[in-house]
Amino acid sequence: MDTNTKTDALDALPDDVAAAAFRRLVRHLRHRHDAQNIDLMGLSGFCRNCLADWIRDAGYDGDKEQAREVIHGMPSGEWKAARQSPATEEQLARMKESVAKNAG
Numbered sequence: 001m002d003t004n005t006k007t008d009a010l011d012a013l014p015d016d017v018a019a020a021a022f023r024r025l026v027r028h029l030r031h032r033h034d035a036q037n038i039d040l041m042g043l044s045g046f047c048r049n050c051l052a053d054w055i056r057d058a059g060y061d062g063d064k065e066q067a068r069e070v071i072h073g074m075p076s077g078e079w080k081a082a083r084q085s086p087a088t089e090e091q092l093a094r095m096k097e098s099v100a101k102n103a104g
Contacts, residue, residue, distance in 0.1 A: 026051065030073045033083040042094035045102045048072060 010018075029035065029048055037047035052067035060067055068076040087095075 026071055029071075036085060036087075036091075038087040038091045038095055042091055042098050045098045049076075 013021075029051075037049060040047040048071050049068060052064065052071045055070065056062070056064065056067050060070070062070070065076060068079075072079040074082075
């Protein structure tokens, strides 16, 4: 089978279903502030800030800071001060390795 013509079932999801799942993911991440962005990046190559970039890429009219506030549920500076711990060298190395996999 030609993989270029195969459809992705994700594209067949109704927009309201996809939007509801996205909102649930974002609210889950708001609740699980113990899941640090650096750890998300190290494991999956994306984090809350990536989600903010993605909503802008998808057409959100706000600037980067406004998009981050949508995702974080508060201004990003406030979120960082309350929720973000300093990254260790190990976390930074794991993130760098993980993000390198995103290029493919």
